[in-house]
Amino acid sequence: MTKETKLRIHNITAKAALKFGSEAWVLKKREEQRLEAAQMKFLRHLLRITELDKEKNQKYYGKKTGAQNIVEEIKQYQKKWLQHAQRMDTNRIPKPPLRYRPKGRRNIGRPKKRWRDQLHFEEQGKGNTPNSSGT
DSSP: HHHHHHHHIIIIIIHHHHHHTGOOOOOOOHHHHHHHHHHHHHHHHHHHHHHHHOOOHHHTTTTTOOOOOOHHHHHHHHHHHHHHHHSOOTTTTTTTHHHOSSSSSOOOOSSSHHHHHHHHHHHOTTOOOOTTTTT
Protein backbone atom coordinates (compact mmCIF):
# COMPACT_ATOMS: atom_id res chain seq x y z
CA MET A 1 0.00 0.00 0.00
CA THR A 2 1.26 3.48 -0.80
CA LYS A 3 1.70 6.21 1.77
CA GLU A 4 -1.15 8.23 0.24
CA THR A 5 -3.54 5.28 0.53
CA LYS A 6 -2.60 4.71 4.15
CA LEU A 7 -3.08 8.41 4.90
CA ARG A 8 -6.54 8.34 3.29
CA ILE A 9 -7.45 5.33 5.43
CA HIS A 10 -6.20 7.22 8.48
CA ASN A 11 -8.36 10.23 7.59
CA ILE A 12 -11.44 8.08 7.02
CA THR A 13 -11.21 5.70 9.97
CA ALA A 14 -8.78 6.70 12.69
CA LYS A 15 -9.49 10.43 12.67
CA ALA A 16 -13.22 9.82 12.55
CA ALA A 17 -12.94 7.55 15.59
CA LEU A 18 -10.79 10.08 17.47
CA LYS A 19 -13.17 12.96 16.68
CA PHE A 20 -16.43 11.10 17.39
CA GLY A 21 -18.61 13.22 19.66
CA SER A 22 -15.97 15.93 19.95
CA GLU A 23 -18.38 18.80 19.31
CA ALA A 24 -19.28 18.82 23.03
CA TRP A 25 -15.86 18.03 24.54
CA VAL A 26 -14.02 20.34 26.88
CA LEU A 27 -10.41 19.55 26.05
CA LYS A 28 -7.93 19.76 28.86
CA LYS A 29 -4.18 19.78 28.24
CA ARG A 30 -3.81 16.10 29.16
CA GLU A 31 -6.56 15.07 26.74
CA GLU A 32 -4.97 17.12 23.96
CA GLN A 33 -1.66 15.36 24.58
CA ARG A 34 -3.30 11.93 24.45
CA LEU A 35 -5.06 12.71 21.17
CA GLU A 36 -1.82 13.97 19.63
CA ALA A 37 0.01 10.88 20.88
CA ALA A 38 -2.54 8.58 19.25
CA GLN A 39 -2.22 10.44 15.97
CA MET A 40 1.59 10.41 16.16
CA LYS A 41 1.58 6.67 16.78
CA PHE A 42 -0.39 6.08 13.59
CA LEU A 43 1.69 8.50 11.51
CA ARG A 44 4.95 6.96 12.73
CA HIS A 45 3.63 3.53 11.80
CA LEU A 46 2.52 4.85 8.41
CA LEU A 47 6.03 6.16 7.66
CA ARG A 48 7.74 3.16 9.28
CA ILE A 49 9.65 5.33 11.73
CA THR A 50 10.36 4.03 15.21
CA GLU A 51 10.87 6.12 18.31
CA LEU A 52 14.49 5.05 18.26
CA ASP A 53 14.99 7.11 15.08
CA LYS A 54 14.68 10.28 17.21
CA GLU A 55 12.59 12.19 14.66
CA LYS A 56 10.69 15.32 15.72
CA ASN A 57 6.89 15.06 15.68
CA GLN A 58 6.42 18.37 13.85
CA LYS A 59 7.85 16.87 10.65
CA TYR A 60 4.81 14.61 10.34
CA TYR A 61 2.29 17.44 10.22
CA GLY A 62 3.87 19.22 7.31
CA LYS A 63 5.93 17.86 4.47
CA LYS A 64 6.01 14.13 5.12
CA THR A 65 2.30 13.35 5.44
CA GLY A 66 0.29 16.51 4.95
CA ALA A 67 -1.73 15.58 8.05
CA GLN A 68 -3.22 18.30 10.24
CA ASN A 69 -2.99 18.28 14.02
CA ILE A 70 -6.02 16.41 15.38
CA VAL A 71 -6.52 18.89 18.24
CA GLU A 72 -6.70 21.81 15.80
CA GLU A 73 -9.22 19.90 13.69
CA ILE A 74 -11.38 19.24 16.75
CA LYS A 75 -11.32 22.94 17.70
CA GLN A 76 -12.34 23.94 14.18
CA TYR A 77 -15.09 21.32 14.25
CA GLN A 78 -16.41 22.70 17.55
CA LYS A 79 -16.54 26.23 16.13
CA LYS A 80 -18.40 25.00 13.05
CA TRP A 81 -20.86 23.08 15.22
CA LEU A 82 -21.51 26.15 17.39
CA GLN A 83 -22.25 28.25 14.31
CA HIS A 84 -24.52 25.49 12.99
CA ALA A 85 -26.38 25.22 16.30
CA GLN A 86 -26.85 28.99 16.48
CA ARG A 87 -28.52 28.95 13.04
CA MET A 88 -31.04 26.30 14.15
CA ASP A 89 -34.66 27.03 14.96
CA THR A 90 -35.41 27.62 18.64
CA ASN A 91 -37.51 24.45 18.90
CA ARG A 92 -34.63 22.16 17.89
CA ILE A 93 -33.07 20.08 20.70
CA PRO A 94 -29.47 21.46 20.62
CA LYS A 95 -30.59 25.11 20.76
CA PRO A 96 -31.91 25.48 24.39
CA PRO A 97 -28.76 24.08 26.05
CA LEU A 98 -26.69 26.74 24.28
CA ARG A 99 -28.74 29.48 25.94
CA TYR A 100 -29.04 27.75 29.34
CA ARG A 101 -27.67 29.68 32.31
CA PRO A 102 -27.94 27.84 35.65
CA LYS A 103 -29.24 29.63 38.71
CA GLY A 104 -27.18 29.90 41.86
CA ARG A 105 -23.48 29.89 42.51
CA ARG A 106 -20.61 27.72 41.41
CA ASN A 107 -18.58 25.64 43.85
CA ILE A 108 -15.66 27.07 45.76
CA GLY A 109 -12.27 26.78 44.12
CA ARG A 110 -11.00 27.05 40.60
CA PRO A 111 -13.92 27.02 38.16
CA LYS A 112 -14.18 24.02 35.89
CA LYS A 113 -13.63 24.83 32.25
CA ARG A 114 -16.90 24.87 30.36
CA TRP A 115 -17.44 24.26 26.66
CA ARG A 116 -18.52 27.81 25.89
CA ASP A 117 -15.59 29.20 27.89
CA GLN A 118 -13.15 27.13 25.87
CA LEU A 119 -14.48 28.55 22.59
CA HIS A 120 -14.48 32.07 24.01
CA PHE A 121 -10.81 31.80 25.09
CA GLU A 122 -9.74 30.51 21.69
CA GLU A 123 -11.51 33.37 19.92
CA GLN A 124 -9.58 35.84 22.04
CA GLY A 125 -6.32 34.03 21.25
CA LYS A 126 -5.64 33.03 24.84
CA GLY A 127 -5.63 29.26 24.26
CA ASN A 128 -6.27 27.23 27.42
CA THR A 129 -5.85 29.98 30.01
CA PRO A 130 -9.02 30.82 31.93
CA ASN A 131 -9.96 34.45 32.47
CA SER A 132 -10.32 35.92 35.90
CA SER A 133 -14.07 36.64 35.62
CA GLY A 134 -14.99 32.91 35.52
CA THR A 135 -17.65 33.34 32.84
